[in-house]
Amino acid sequence: MMTFTQAAVSPSGCGTLAMAFGRHVIRMMAASTGGSLGMFEAFVPAGEGPPLHVHEREDEFFRVLAGRFGFWCAGDYVELAEGGCIALPRGLPHRFRNVGKVEGRLMVVVTPGGFESFFPIVELSRPETPEQIASVARGFGLTILPEGDRKVA
Template identity: 25%
Template sequence: MSKYLDGGITRNGEGEGGTAWNILGQRYFPKASCASTFAFETNSDPGQHVPVHIHPHQDEFILVQEGELQLKLDGVWQTARAGDLVRMPRGVPHGYFNKSDKPCRALFWVSPAGRLRELFETLHDMTDIPAIVAASKAHDVDFLPPEANE
């Protein structure tokens, strides 16, 4: 990963260099990456989610572009709709869930970038949940027990 951000435009519906990842059925597109930040688009169909987890070394943000997401942020359920910005400080448990009947598209970014892009490259097309949790932990993302999602 480059130390500095490259200038340019990453087109709507595309990832840098044409890259797209399938992470448990959700489509992720890397939008920009360098040492200080990593931005990616997610496309979540109804019922899809990322369970509650912690980034111990990164602040994370979500800009909802279409649809809505239900978030569990530090134990509190909240809803973010198109145009809303979600701020998730490092070390604070959070997860997102599309509990609506419509798809959701959102732009996420973390700062600093850490190893999140490398994690997504590893998770692409993986389906074994224990292996996904282990790979995530090895890349500085710690999932909480399933009851944290309730």
């Protein structure tokens, strides 16, 4: 991995499409920032979002680019509309959901970088069972919590 000694740029309309758990556009890879961060956009249909999960390796920053989202983190809940931001620390159970009536869009920054590669890897490996998905997730330090553990959301 190169060191982060020059600007990493993602012009408007650029990025790598990954169709895994919805549509994601990878805007900045960890390799272009010396591992400091990764960035992607998530396009989330109304009523959708990931299950409760925990990241072991990275903190996440979300900015709502379009729509309205609910964010759960540990025992807290907040709703944010376009322009709203939230930072979630690693190690805490969290999730988000598009609580609006139309597709929403999030900018997600992970630090350190690396997790942005999760979506292209899922697209390539095409896991089908919950066990296969959990195996890919574990490789990224991600734990998807079982239904019974989802008291937070």
